[in-house]
Amino acid sequence: DGGITQSPKYLFRKEGQNVTLSCEQNLNHDAMYWYRQDPGQGLRLIYYSQIVNDFQKGDIAEGYSVSREKKESFPLTVTSAQKNPTAFYLCASKVKGQGTEAFFGQGTRLTVV
């Protein structure tokens, strides 16, 4: 079955550590997105990529980094520079350049301990 897989579902990080969240899709979508979700704030765009080896900052990119070496994969690294990383992170993908819907993974809950 086609879909988006995020791993792990739960992640704990000590302050000062970098951590990488995985996102893999087999939908053959060119466009992939990372969102952060906090209670009462909806979805905020962190980074997005429309094509392999290219990505753009979203609204809240500070303290995050991404790579897009393969079409299927769009990992997100939460760096120690992110001051408040505890949140729910969602990865999505869609067909590039069309107003079609985005498909979402099941999310990763990151907690800083």
Next chain:
Amino acid sequence: AQSVTQPDIHITVSEGASLELRCNYSYGATPYLFWYVQSPGQGLQLLLKYFSGDTLVQGIKGFEAEFKRSQSSFNLRKPSVHWSDAAEYFCAVAKRDSNYQLIWGAGTKLIIKP
């Protein structure tokens, strides 16, 4: 700047009652319009979408939404809610430009009273 407003943070409805969740957007042209649902700790699932044509669109799980251009609204409705409809609902629009970036509302949490 384009924006999406969901004016109700929470809505409480009795099981079996009708439901309407509001969504308003600000955008010069008619965007693509979406409603998604999110159960706690889960990803988002598409309920329905509007691109063009008939302004009343049917979705999954018995939901429908009506696009009203004059009011810049895309309200979600269901004639009779079930306890399993308790979730958070998000409205989103995609600008009709080269990127079709999604712009999200803040969400409405639906609580079902038994």
